[in-house]
C-alpha cells in the first residue's frame with residue numbers, strides 16, 4: 342500500500358519563510374547537492390560574509406546554510422536563540438565566544454572540524470588565512486524557533502544567558518564524555534575523518550557510527566563510516582536529515598514506495614537529504630573508506646530517536662529489491678574494486 346505523503350497546505354509564508362525572503366540569499370531545495378564546497382554563495386549582510394541557504398528533503402523544523410569567509414576576513418558578531426551545528430569543509434580559522442565583552446574566549450579549527458555554538462552566546466568566526474577562503478556548513482533549528490515565537494527581536498536580541506550550556510569555562514572545548522556505546526558528548530571534534538567510531542553491525546557489515554551532543558544542543562548529529570566494498574541497509578524516518586560526505590566516494594539511493602529510485606553519485610562535499618519517509622541507503626564504491634556527517638533528530642542526551650514507529654523500520658537485506666545489490670556489484674566492478682564484498686548481514 343502506498344503511504345500518503347504529507348501535502349503542503351498553502352496558508353501564505355510562515356514566519357521562517359518571511360525571514361528567509363529578507364535574508365536575500367539563494368535557497369537550495371531538493372534531495373541532492375553535488376558539492377557544497379563549490380556551490381554559488383552571495384553576499385550575506387546579516388553574517389557579513391557570503392552564503393546560501395539549504396531547505397532540502399522537505400525540511401520543516403531545521404535548515405542549513407553554506408557560509409564562506411574570505412581570506413583575512415571575519416563574520417559579524419551574532420547571537421540567537423536557535424542552535425547551530427558547524428562542519429568546516431575548507432580553510433582554517435577561529436571562533437570567539439562571549440556572554441560579556443570582557444570575557445571573550447577563542448578556539449581554533451581547521452578542515453574537518455565539527456562544533457556547535459552554545460545557545461544564545463555571542464560569537465564571531467575568523468578566517469586566519471591570507472589566501473584561502475573558509476567554507477563551512479551550518480545546521481540550525483531556526484525554522485522551529487522562529488515559527489514558534491514569530492518574533493525576530495526575541496530570537497536575535499534576547500539577553501537571557503544559558504550558563505548551564507556555556508559559562509566561559511577555560512576547558513570548554515576539551516570536554517569529551519562517551520555517554521554509552523555509539524553516543525558521545527563533546528564540544529569540538531577536531532577532524533570528522535579521524536574521530537574513533539563504534540561498530541554499528543545492524544546497519545551493515547563493517548559500518549561504524551558515533552552520535553553526538555555538542556555544546557548542550559538538542560539538535561543531533563552523527564558521523565558514520567562505511568568501509569571499502571560495503572554498504573548500508575535502507576531505512577527511513579521523518580524529514581530534515583542533512584547528510585554530507587566527508588571522505589570517500591560512492592552513491593546514495595533514495596525512494597518512496599511505488600516511486601522510481603533516485604541514485605546520487607557522492608564525494609566529499611556532496612549533500613543528500615531524504616524527504617519524509619523516504620527510504621535511503623549509502624554505498625561505498627571507491628577504493629577507500631567512506632564517511633559522512635549527518636545532522637538529524639535529537640542529540641543522545643535529549644531523546645535521540647525516542648519516538649520511532651513501525652513506519653521507521655530498516656529494510657532487511659533479504660527483503661530489499663534484489664536489483665539494488667546487483668547494481669552495487671556492477672558499480673564496484675566498473676571502478677575496479679576487487680576487495681571481497683561485505684554482505685550486509687553479520
Ligand SMILES: [Fe+2]
Pocket residue numbers: 576577578582621
Ligand atoms: Fe537516515
